[in-house]
Amino acid sequence: MILPYFIVIPLLAAFLIPLVSRRRDTGAVVLSLAAVSSLLVLAGLAFSGLGGETLVYRMSAWKLPIGIPLVLDALSALMLIMVGLIALTSLVFSVRYIRRLGRDWRYYALFMILVTGMNGVIITGDLFNLFVFMEIALFAALALVAFGGRAHEFEASFKYAVMASISSSLILLGIAVVYGATSMLGLATIAQSLADKSPLLVLWTGGLFMAGFGVKTAAMPFHAWLPDAHSSAPSPISAMLSGVLIKTLGIYVLIRLFYNVLGAPPLFLDIFLGLGAVSILLGNLLAIGQWDLKRLLAYSSIGQVGYILLGMGLGTPLGMAGAVFHMINHAVFKSLLFYNAGALETALGTRDLRQMGNVTRLLPITSGTSMIASLSISGIPPFNGFFSKLMIIIAAVQAGQSVLALVAVVGSLVSMAAYLKVQRYGLRGGRPVEKLVGEVDVAMKAAMVILAVLCLATSLLVVPAVREATLDPVVKVIMDKTQYALTVLGK
Amino acid sequence: MTLYALCFALFLVGLYGLLTKRDLIKIILSSGIMGYACNLMLVLFGYRRGGVYPILERGREAGPMVDPLPQALVLTSIVIELGVTALLAALAIRLFQKYRTYDITKIRRLSG
Amino acid sequence: MPIETWLTFLLGFMILGSIVALEIKDILSSIVAIGVVGLAVSLAFLFLQAPDLAVVQFLFEIFALIILVRAFIRKDFHVMERASSGRWIIGFTLIGLAAVFLLSLKVFRVLPPFGEPLMETSRYYLEHGAADTGAANIVAGIILDYRAYDTLGEVTVLLTAILGTLTVLRFRARDGKGGGR
Amino acid sequence: MTDKPAGMTLIIKTVCRLLVGLILLYGIYIILHGHLSPGGGFGGGVVLALGLLAVLLAYGREETLKWLRLGLLKDLEHASPLVFLLIGLAGTAWGGAFLANILSKGRLFALLSSGLILPLNVVIGLKVGLSLFLVVLAMAEFDLDKGAEE
Incomplete structure (x- = not known):
């Protein structure tokens, strides 16, 4: 069984790194690259070999209500692929980028722990275990946000830590109440047990989880920590945070809990819709006002998460397919945009759009890939963002929510404006740049090109044949709702 | 029932502190209070009237015992709390070193 | 005395101690107050037949206190600055939290009663x-x-x-x- | 905490030397009896850390680190979670599942019973004790006043 290795491999790398590296970071780089690429391969194999089945692994050889199960279904396999992919490119991008902060093995150790935490959240079938691995990912993210060692990074990290602490406490309280009511901790057993408990209980714990994981998702009223944290972190880490962390700790857990455990109560779907609509409008609008490139990207992440929430809230298979599709797409193009920002920062020494200038000639790869990413995120065909947004909008119209469809269209136009601003000032501005202060090395370029190619390649997911093999099993897992519990319990 | 409500009240005191206090130290303390409340809530849910602690002893009758599972969970949670406290404290003293204040609004103003 | 009385008393004490810790102006007193609350938690664990937790909570509390004192107690810096938000924010927060509290009272009635998990x-x-x-x-x-x-x-x-x-x-x-x- | 590198007075040093041994022994006792009595790796680890801190308080940083060998402590701290993981992997190899308890369970109430719980407690105790000690050490070394007015 390959299931525990999704945890063991990154953890082994994280624990070995301090022992193998002293002054140099070569050992750490090699180890973490090896670990992440094997994770990606494993995840790919798992997804293709799964064929719509669900694998259950018993940790410590104890069966479900007693021990902790690991569960791998199409949804978790897809998430694992996403994490592995972004982690790999992010590491490739990091090697040179992070050396200007010193050759520090801690970065790689923390990075591997971050990956461990996310994989752990994705693969676990136990509520409390999910909490533990969420904390692992959060601690690693906090340390990495503060990694640069500048005062504003500490400030961002502190703010993030406070918000994380609030949300974790809410979640822990929710777990406590669930345990008090059902005396169960496995997701599958809770799903069965809660089904015949008082609806008040579902409402209350649902509210706690919604607030707690809402903060992790950074949907609009809960977004306060995100712009600081995501813009202060080193660029490859921003890509990890915006690209996958908010999705694993936020979106994925929300889907699992509210669809597979609580059985998609209509009230909470409406809340998803509301959060989504507000996030789309305000997130994208606030993005336009920013001059710091990474802050702009961070605010835009809030807007894009809004689309995913909107798709989730519709509760139709098409909407869910759009949400999952957009989640993958956003991981690809937002990470790419953060790499672009990192490359620009390395080359120009600034993140302020007004200080940048005409760099299309000096940095052809950076500006080319950022053009592709901007087109994708604004929803221009034939790039991936267009198809996922289109799916969500069509699903909204089909579900009779034309107002929300309109909101999505308007949000898309607003985000296009924000990225026009990036292109106009950041890359094609009038301010002539004569000399670059730093060099964008091959590894950085490679990371950017890989993701730029993926921006086009993931569009293929919309082709019916490909979609049947990839998105449809995932959507089936989600829309089968509490069928998840029966599958995991082997009934 | 009263105990649950009181425990929840303790949780809300912590939440109140986190939402309104602007002093880094008090924010750290508030997060600790919320942690206490969560832990206590879990153990309250596991108490069984007349039960003894879940450790077998030689020569003692195996009477009813309290629920051991919440205790195992809270053990984990206590460790996590300490981790949060250490990390927050480290960040706070770095911030103090730079700005010479623990007031988060002043820090925000100073950093622009 | 039944265990409920003891625990009610302890919880009341904890709430009071937490409020003191949050509102007092002196850093050292604030940290000491939270330490006392932590010890009360440890005592409550003992009442609830969780000696493992009582030991660990007690020791970790001591450690947290060492960290906090080491981090924040300085010879020349004892009294906090104005450490709260404006009166409006406090008012709204209090009203909101009170509402949450009253609304959730019903939930605790749905849960299994204390002592019968x-x-x-x-x-x-x-x-x-x-x-x-x-x-x-x-x-x-x-x-x-x-x-x-x-x-x-x-x-x-x-x-x-x-x-x-x-x-x-x-x-x-x-x-x-x-x-x- | 350690204002003077020389540490404290002779009396405190002597008392401390006597006490430290006891504290450390007690910590080890708690760790080893984790499967029989309250405490275990987490509690015992903190006791270990407190014992080491008592040394730090009494003797000051310089002298403490002379016989504690910081590098070794750090290596031990880094290696202990690795041991945990390797024990878990041994479970996959011989017990059929990750972290399966593969050793013999022994007789109830005996010190050498309960299979892997004892070694895991030792690993956890080591990890908790050393890492908490290292954190307080780092905080004690951290100087708030240096370079703050830049």
Whole structure:
């Protein structure tokens, strides 16, 4: 069984790194690259070999209500692929980028722990275990946000830590109440047990989880920590945070809990819709006002998460397919945009759009890939963002929510404006740049090109044949709702 | 029932502190209070009237015992709390070193 | 006295202590107050028949106090500045939290009453724990056998927190602005 | 905490030397009896850390680190979670599942019983004790006043 290795491999790398590296970071780089690429391969194999089945692994050889199960279904396999992919490119991008902060093995150790935490959240079938691995990912993210060692990074990290602490406490309280009511901790057993408990209980714990994981998702009223944290972190880490962390700790857990455990109560779907609509409008609008490139990207992440929430809230298979599709797409193009920002920062020494200038000639790869990413995120065909947004909008119209469809269209136009601003000032501005202060090395370029190619390649997911093999099993897992519990319990 | 409500009240005191206090130290303390409340809530849910602690002893009758599972969970949670406290404290003293204040609004103003 | 009375008293004391810790102006008193609350939690664990937790809570509380005192107590710096938000924010927060409190009272009535847990899973641990794991301490059996995976996570959390703390405290500041040496 | 590198007075040093041994022994006792009595790796680890801190308080940093060998402590701290993981992997190899309890369960109430719980407790105790000690050490070394007015 390959299931525990999704945890063991990154953890082994994280624990070995301090022992193998002293002054140099070569050992750490090699180890973490090896670990992440094997994770990606494993995840790919798992997804293709799964064929719509669900694998259950018993940790410590104890069966479900007693021990902790690991569960791998199409949804978790897809998430694992996403994490592995972004982690790999992010590491490739990091090697040179992070050396200007010193050759520090801690970065790689923390990075591997971050990956461990996310994989752990994705693969676990136990509520409390999910909490533990969420904390692992959060601690690693906090340390990495503060990694640069500048005062504003500490400030961002502190703010993030406070918000994380609030949300974790809410979640822990929710777990406590669930345990008090059902005396169960496995997701599958809770799903069965809660089904015949008082609806008040579902409402209350649902509210706690919604607030707690809402903060992790950074949907609009809960977004306060995100712009600081995501813009202060080193660029490859921003890509990890915006690209996958908010999705694993936020979106994925929300889907699992509210669809597979609580059985998609209509009230909470409406809340998803509301959060989504507000996030789309305000997130994208606030993005336009920013001059710091990474802050702009961070605010835009809030807007894009809004689309995913909107798709989730519709509760139709098409909407869910759009949400999952957009989640993958956003991981690809937002990470790419953060790499672009990192490359620009390395080359120009600034993140302020007004200080940048005409760099299309000096940095052809950076500006080319950022053009592709901007087109994708604004929803221009034939790039991936267009198809996922289109799916969500069509699903909204089909579900009779034309107002929300309109909101999505308007949000898309607003985000296009924000990225026009990036292109106009950041890359094609009038301010002539004569000399670059730093060099964008091959590894950085490679990371950017890989993701730029993926921006086009993931569009293929919309082709019916490909979609049947990839998105449809995932959507089936989600829309089968509490069928998840029966599958995991082997009934 | 009263105990649950009181425990929840303790949780809300912590939440109140986190939402309104602007002093880094008090924010750290508030997060600790919320942690206490969560832990206590879990153990309250596991108490069984007349039960003894879940450790077998030689020569003692195996009477009813309290629920051991919440205790195992809270053990984990206590460790996590300490981790949060250490990390927050480290960040706070770095911030103090730079700005010479623990007031988060002043820090925000100073950093622009 | 029944255990409820003791616990009600302790919880009231904790709430009071927390409010004192939050509202008092002197840093040292504030930290000491939170320490006392932590010790009260430890005492409550003892009442609730959780000696494992009482020991660990007590020791970790001492440690948290050492960290907090070391981090924040300075010879020349004792009294806090104006440490709260404006009156409006406090008012709205209080009203909001009070509303949440009143609304959730009903939920606690739905839960199993105090002293009568369902224990659907835990019954197994109590009946088979010693035979399955060989440990007389059933809590130890749970954290290191039935749910050892959680504990692996817990060790990793601790490792990460320590690594993070050391990263934050490491001496050389990166751009000269961050302070440090 | 350690204003003077020389540490405290002779009386405190002597008392401390006597006490430290006891504290450390007690910590080890708690760790080893984790499967039989309250405490275990987490509690015992903190006691260990407190013992080491008492040394630090009494003798000051210089002298403490002379016989504690910081590098070794750090290596031990880094290696202990690795041991945990390797024990878990041994479970996959011989017990059929990750972290399965593969050793013999022994007789109830005996010190050498309960299979892997004892070694895991030792690993956890080591990890908790050393990492908490290292954190407080780092905080004690951290100087708030240096370079703050830049």
